[in-house]
Amino acid sequence: MNRRNAIALLIGCFWLGSSRFANAQNLATPAMQQQSKEVAAWLEGVMDTTAQAKVNPKAPSVQMTTCRVNVDIPKLPGNPIFLYQEQALTSKLSQPYRQRFLEITPDFEAKAVRSLSFRPLQSDRWAGFCNKPESLRMLQKADLGSPVCSVFLKKVPNGYLGETPSEGCPANVRGAVRITNTIELNASGMNTWDRGFDANGKQVWGAQSEAYEFRRQQAGSKK
Numbered sequence: 341m342n343r344r345n346a347i348a349l350l351i352g353c354f355w356l357g358s359s360r361f362a363n364a365q366n367l368a369t370p371a372m373q374q375q376s377k378e379v380a381a382w383l384e385g386v387m388d389t390t391a392q393a394k395v396n397p398k399a400p401s402v403q404m405t406t407c408r409v410n411v412d413i414p415k416l417p418g419n420p421i422f423l424y425q426e427q428a429l430t431s432k433l434s435q436p437y438r439q440r441f442l443e444i445t446p447d448f449e450a451k452a453v454r455s456l457s458f459r460p461l462q463s464d465r466w467a468g469f470c471n472k473p474e475s476l477r478m479l480q481k482a483d484l485g486s487p488v489c490s491v492f493l494k495k496v497p498n499g500y501l502g503e504t505p506s507e508g509c510p511a512n513v514r515g516a517v518r519i520t521n522t523i524e525l526n527a528s529g530m531n532t533w534d535r536g537f538d539a540n541g542k543q544v545w546g547a548q549s550e551a552y553e554f555r556r557q558q559a560g561s562k563k
Contacts, residue, residue: 372446372453373419379453379493379500379525380421380444384408387529387554388430396550401430404554407470409441409477411484420445422484424469424477439463441484452492455502458484491523499526511536515544522551529555 383406393401406425421444426436440457447454460466460483469477489509493502502523511519516536524531531553535546 369446372448372451375495375500376419376421376444376446376453379455380408380423382499382525382527382530383423383425383442383444383455386557388557389552389554390430391555392553399550399552402427402552402554403430403433405470406442407477408474409469409479410474411479411481413481424466426467426470434468436463436467439466440488441479443484447492450492450494452494452502453500455491455493457488457490458486459488460485489519489521491521493523493525499524501525508537519546524551527556529553 386403386405388401388403389399390401393399404425404427406423409422409424411422423442423444425440425442427438428434428436439460441460443454443456443458445454445456446452488511489504491502491504493500500523502521502525504519504521508518508520511517513519513536515538517539518537520533520535520537522533531551533547533551536544538544
């Protein structure tokens with residue numbers, strides 16, 4: 341085979357492979373985009389663990405608030421949805437102990453919805469951000485901060501099941517250098533097994549024998 345024919349064959353193979361990949365993405369896009377939208381919709385709103393705390397005094401009473409935000413960036417592949425999320429003890433709602441931005445996108449390779457979390461650079465600036473009207477929840481790409489961890493949520497009969505990578509994600513939170521999480525998400529709320537591990541692999545905080553049970557607040561309910 342001469343050099344010209346070899347180059348032509350390589351170009352043809354590359355085009356065919358790229359075309360098949362693009363077609364596969366196009367075929368998967370409607371279903372995966374719908375799942376991405378559903379995950380974002382089920383994350384949005386206010387959930388808390390008060391019902392669990394009433395039954396189990398050792399369980400913390402925590403509120404999780406999540407809302408959609410607008411990020412001033414060019415259109416990206418996968419049409420990502422951006423959310424702001426904060427967690428606070430129900431007795432200290434104005435002092436969230438955990439804040440993050442989430443980028444929700446379909447992941448065609450994993451056949452799942454990816455939730456990529458970012459740690460805000462100026463946490464105090466965003467406390468209570470969901471109290472603002474959506475039209476005022478604007479931010480720049482730099483405001484997202486540093487990417488922290490991805491959770492991949494796959495569709496199951498009763499909702500979505502999500503997990504961090506098996507090795508966990510690097511962290512520097514309350515003595516933990518690595519965190520893992522498993523999430524069960526549905527229309528009524530979610531269960532999370534959020535755990536932190538030190539450099540020796542010992543769990544230093546997080547779920548033990550049972551998940552944190554976040555349940556969606558009814559419209560109009562107040563703390």
